[in-house]
Amino acid sequence: MGRHSLPDSHAAEGRRGHPSTRRRTVAIATLLVLAVATGTAVAAKGGLLSFSESCEDSAVRLSVVASPDIAPAVRSIAEQARADEVKADGHCLVVEVLARDAHKVAEALAAGDTEPDFQVWLPDSDLWLERAKGLGEGIPVSPSDSVASSPVALAMVPSASRALGWPRKTYTWAELVAGALGSDRVRLGAADPARSATGLLALAGIGASSARQGGDSDTRVAQTAKVLAERMSDGDTQVLETLARSTSGAEEGNPKRNQAALISEQAAFTHNTEATGAGKLDLFYPEDGTPLLDYPYTLVNEARLSTAESRAALRFMNLLGDRDAQATFAEHGFRAGDGSAEDSLVAAAGGRKPQPYAEPAVEAPSDEELQETLGMRTITVQSARLTTVVDASGSMATLVPGRNQSRMNVTKESLIQALDQFTPDDEIGLWKFATTLDGEKDYRRLMETKRLGDPAAGGGTHREKLTAAFAALQPVPGGATGLYDTTLASYKEARSTYVKGKFNALVILTDGSNQDTDGISRSGLVTELKKLVDPERPVPVIAIAVGPDADRDEVAEIARITGGDGYEVSDPAEIQAVILQAIMAAGQNGRAAEE
Incomplete structure (x- = not known):
């Protein structure tokens, strides 16, 4: 089942859907019926409405839990909405944005032991939605469209990337990782696939690429997983912290420092924004397809939301899709929800032609394929x-x-x-x-x-x-x-x-x-x-x-x-x-x- 499109004039711009074939239950449509039935669809589409009452007296409060990478951008949009006195159905919109790791949120929702303290969840990937379902006894979630995206790529310090022929030489996932790991050429780090969508999508991409090569692909992938596990970090932020920050002998020669990492384009963008000179990263984009982090806007336990909260959630979802919000996401290194690439963003992240950064995203792996990848990694490592x-x-x-x-x-x-x-x-x-x-x-x-x-x-x-x-x-x-x-x-x-x-x-x-x-x-x-x-x-x-x-x-x-x-x-x-x-x-x- 695909996601419903937004009832907003901005929804059609740059958001044509994601290649994922993962089945979803999309209940956002319920909100649309509520909005139309009460005459608030115009408010959802039209932007600001004029009301005489003060915002503090009429505010409807919404709590959004977002993955740490996208939380700053979402918080900036929320703060601007409050400053502009954006309203939802006549109530001023006050949105609190909390940063929490997606794997922790998914585990808590699957357990269903406590009532969530938030109404909207913005994980970095829809793969967490399946994890949140658990055995079907947890807190229900209702996903809608992607608000942003970021491809998974392989980042390298300049000395290592040029040794592999960057930017002119292109590789498949399997060739790229084999080339990086061959003869201990590059110290490669990755995030724990059980805790990181980036790490899991990268490992699944390597597995699919290796299978297309034929031969004993399972053995090759298992060996890769074992090597990656030796330099594994808990999360994406920790992986970035392991990279050499300069080409000095102390940094390059330090065996504890990685020369490459499997990270998102947005993570590389953030790193390069803060780095200088040789501390910046170059990005390889595999030619056989790059998976996307897709940031699905997700309602949590929709049935318990009040009418005001439901309408506020709809209003904020529409707000995240408008031109100004999309510009804010781009300023933080995110692509539009459909994965379309702006050359300036890619360049800032470390990408350069002829690297295939503008190619369509690879079809997302199925839930079963992801589970098998995780199981294989567990019994291998x-x-x-x-x-x-x-x-x-x-x-x-x-x-x-x-x-x-x-x-x-x-x-x-x-x-x-x-x-x-x-x-x-x-x-x-x-x-x-x-x-x-x-x-x-x-x-x-x-x-x-x-x-x-x-x-x-x-x-x-x-x-x-x-x-x-x-x-x-x-x-x-x-x-x-x-x-x-x-x-x-x-x-x-x-x-x-x-x-x-x-x-x-x-x-x-x-x-x-x-x-x-x-x-x-x-x-x-x-x-x-x-x-x-x-x-x-x-x-x-x-x-x-x-x-x-x-x-x-x-x-x-x-x-x-x-x-x-x-x-x-x-x-x-x-x-x-x-x-x-x-x-x-x-x-x-x-x-x-x-x-």
Whole structure:
């Protein structure tokens, strides 16, 4: 679903939409109906209205949370609107602008634990909108058009850029990063993709570019992610602070200083505005397409907004699209929402022809592609230790709608595909479970959790043996779902065999609720897990409910005790992507807890 266009004469200027194909729920149209129905559309279009009452007596206050890079520009526009006594439906518009990191806002909205203290959110990328949805239980968000944009590029200090032939030589993403990293030619920094849209879009762009080259692209991207992780910063501002500020021997030779960074054009613009001489940066724009930060104007929990707040939000959205506001954004280094480039802005940011800075932005990666990129990065940078526990109850023989395959067969295929994403240093084991599978026990360990690259008894590697074990899984006729006993037993083993320095987790796949009435109860399982959880040895449970008979809420409640979460897939073929998504989420939660 595309974003709605603005009901404003300025909305059509320079804002023809963004190439993103990400689906959205756009509820701004509700505001338009309200405005037209009450005769305030003219006020929204026409600018200032004359009213006799003082602004302080009639003010409607709006709180906007914006990404730190765009917050100063938005605050400047808001302050000018207040000075000009801009009104929304007869009320003076007073807008407070707060700068907050988008990843923190997204996490808070997804959790939904507290009511937000703001009505409008302006993240740097719409990828955070999907993150904010979480499992669909958080605070709802309603995005509209982009108010500005900035392409992601590779910035270099002059000595490094000229060594790679800037500005005349152009590269694809894959070639550019390979050229920069080849033979340790350039120290390259990047922001954490789990916390930075710039870092994530750049890594996704590198992955897509590498895939177009053919060959073993996954290995190349994994190697790149590992190298970038060695010089990773928490955010975009921190990345800029790692760059050498001059060509002095002390700066250039300092191994702690980067010579290049994956940043936005706007970040380079800000840096160059403050830098002098050789401290300025040059920008490479990949020839196979540059992703955009797109700054979507987003209502937060629209249903709770008062009529006055809704109309004020509409008025401010229109204001951000007018000529003066767009000029303010340009002064701060931002392009228009459609990504169109002004030569003067690009030059100030460090771009120069024939670098392809005016080419259309690349199509935004899908949410699934972004999650897979994050999952791949997590298991590459920090080796994983996963115990996989698969439901083998009789219901796993049920055919999947639209496929001539059982739930078990599709699950096996998805697990084998997921296995390809892991490196030889990752450790993975396998259990299966069904009632009375092994005497009175509901579970059986089929493969020990160990390195995929380790040699196996009888020849081959652990990866090969594990692949064969996945392929051999079969439902147990008449077997029921012994979920609780299995969860407790497998969690105890995963915790007792915890390996420091790895991402340890327990992955449980089930297509039903617990059916073993002779084993531990749900409340008993919850009590035992709470006793076993150790923040110093975290083992999150990643519980995946497969098919319509599984209870996601039940497995989610159990998993969250351990720092993990529950997920639901209607088709077992989705398991691969969900595992990578869950690894990223659990890995990020663990890092946040450590801090």
